[in-house]
Amino acid sequence: MNEISVDFLTILLPSYLFFYMAIRLYVRNRKSELNRLASFLMLSLLFYFLGEYTKKALFPPQWESHIVLMWNAPMLLIAISLLVHICLIVSGQISRRNKRFIPIIYASPLVLLAVLLAVYSPGALYRVEVKNGPSPLHPMLLALALFFVGVYMLSSVSILLISWFKSKEPRRKKLLLNLLLSILMLFVWLFVVTLLLQIGVLTSPSAMSCYFTGLFVWLLLMQRAISKYDFLPDFRKRFITLFQSAPTAIMMLDGEGGVREMNPSAKSMFNGLKNRTGVIDVAGHLYFEDGTCLTEQLGAYISAKKEGMGLALTLRIPFEQPADMMANLDRITDGDETLLVLHLIDVTVLKETERRLVESERNYRYLAHHDTLTGLCNRAYLQELVDQKVQDRERFALILIDLDDFKAINDRNGHLVGDSYLEHIAHVLKAHAQEGDILGRIGGDEFIVIFPMGKAPVLQAARDRLQALTIRPFIGYDLLIPISFSAGVALYPEHAPNLTELIRKADEAMYSVKRSGKNDLAVYTAEDILALTAREA
Structure with missing residues (x-):
């Protein structure tokens, strides 16, 4: 299960549930002390789970303790x-004497x-660095928590047990027993x-997930008493309300993709999408990146061969633009199905x-590496x-290559x-480039061609790449x-060890061509060295 699903199941979902229950309990009968206490119980659980979410998502680790x-x-x-206070009220043992102990x-x-907070520092009482091992709580704090949780819950059990023994009314005895x-x-x-x-x-x-599971099962067990004896609002209705009011699309599918249940958000999303039998077709309009639709994959998810958390799907509706969807698939068992x-x-x-x-970054990288006029590589690239x-x-x-005149x-x-x-020359060079060639423009009328050296003579290989320039004039x-x-040619590593020196040597060979009448190319030689020495002198 991915982190988003774990946060939803262990923090956000119970927070929504407890908040709704707290408001409903208080509104239902705010004059009832029992309803007010039950509402405060839900709020305290809500604030606890919000604290869990806050420490994980909003604050740095040093604030966790x-x-x-x-x-x-x-x-x-x-x-x-x-909980102890509520059990006292439910059991009918909230006498004036007992109220003093509340x-x-x-x-x-x-x-x-x-x-404990006054004696120990927060870092000592709660070790943030302990993530996947035993409890991060200091032994004394852990003992305190276990003591009060144990004693108070056992006290609640004892209060209800005594009341159950004393009660003569069958309906009340069953409520107390549940x-x-x-x-x-x-x-x-x-x-x-x-x-x-x-x-x-x-x-x-994993312990946090187990704690929430226990609370969730506890709520489900209380549901029978709640719905049967009207002690608290009907949990089933609360879950239905959450399901109906959820802003995301939620639906229940069978193994063939048929919709068993869907909330209003899902109905608005798939409104009018029905197959030949008149059933709303959801899975048939959701596609994976490889082009297969969700219907073709449902069997694998049903048989538990695949996990369905964080799926990237595309919703394709006729005559509408495709929509990107993030999906979660959870398996549940309803009887034998x-x-x-x-x-x-x-x-x-x-x-x-x-x-x-991504496109902006790609364009930025392209502009940073290429000449804006010709699209060839620039000097930096x-x-x-x-x-x-x-x-x-x-x-x-x-x-x-240096253009004449x-x-x-x-x-x-x-x-x-x-x-x-210049654009025409770049186009001709691109059209006749061979595998492994690199083309660039480093000045107003200066172009670079870099090519791997093979078995063919270098001069012949260079002429083959530039011959098209002589037979394809500019027309426009x-x-x-x-x-x-x-043009002048320099070789690596024979003539120079880096780009700057290679261009310098090729430039000398190119100037030897210009001195000899232009419109030709030559490979750098010792004569170019002499010419360079004479020029520098």
Whole structure:
């Protein structure tokens, strides 16, 4: 189960449930002390789970011990104190004498917790670094928690048990017995989970899931008493209300994709999508990235061969734009039949934003690495590529191309024609590039071709790559301009160890061509060294 599902099941879902129950209980009969206490019990559980969520999602780890000790722990102690108070009222043993002890019931655990906080630092009482081992609580704090949880829950059991023995009314005896058994089972469950956590069998996250499972089962066991004896509001109706009011699409599917139940959000999403038999077709319109629809995969999920958490699906509805969905599939058993609960969240806007960010990053990287006019590699990107080749010890040749009389073309025909002329040359170079070639532009009319050295002579290989420039003149703006260029070739590692030196050597070879009449290419030689020395002198 992924982290989002664990947070939903162990924190957010019980928070929604307890908040709704608290409000409903209070509104139903705010004059009843029993209803008010039950509402406060739900609120204390709500605040406890909100504290769990807050320490995980909103605050850095160094605040975790403060939240646990100064928020979660008091909420838990208040919850068990309220449970004792409620049992006193339900059992009918809330006499004037017993009322004197109620403040002590609430104050005792909180005062002892305050004493521990005054004696020990939060970091000592709650070790944040303990994540997957035994309980992170200090032994004294753990003993305090176990003592009060155990004593108060056993007190609640004792109060209900005494009342059950004394009661003569069958309906009341059954109510008390149901409540008694539910609290006793919850106590045993919490004790076993805590013991397993302390000896290292369970980790803290798995223990939290087990704690919530115990609370959830406790609520389910109380449901019979609640619905049968009208002691508290009907839990079934509360769950239905949560199901109906959920902002995400939730539906129950059988093994063939048929919809057994769906909430209003799902109905609005799939309104009008029916198959030939008139049944709303959900799975048939949800597709995976490989093009298969959810209907084809349901059998695997039903048979538990696949986990269905965090699925990325695409909703395809005729005549509408596809929508990106994040889905969860949970298996449940209804009698002898296994069903799937499908949760869908529309993440189209988030996906589109993500795609735009990726595209923007791609465009940014492209612009950072390429010449804006010709689309060829710029000097910085050529440096990266050559450095990689040098690191990989590849032999290659570099051609430096300098256009002849480009300034005259620009002056005579204008910069618009000049730019189109450069674009035409880049297009010709791209069209005749061979596998492994790298093309770049490093100046106004200077181009670079880098190619791997093979068995063919270097000069011949260079001529093959540049020959098309001589036979494909520029045609445009009612002009025909033949292409004339001078080019020099330098070799790695024979002539230079890096890009800068290679361009320098190729430049010398290119200038030797210009001195010899232009419109040709030459490989760097010792004569170029002499020419360079003479020029520098």
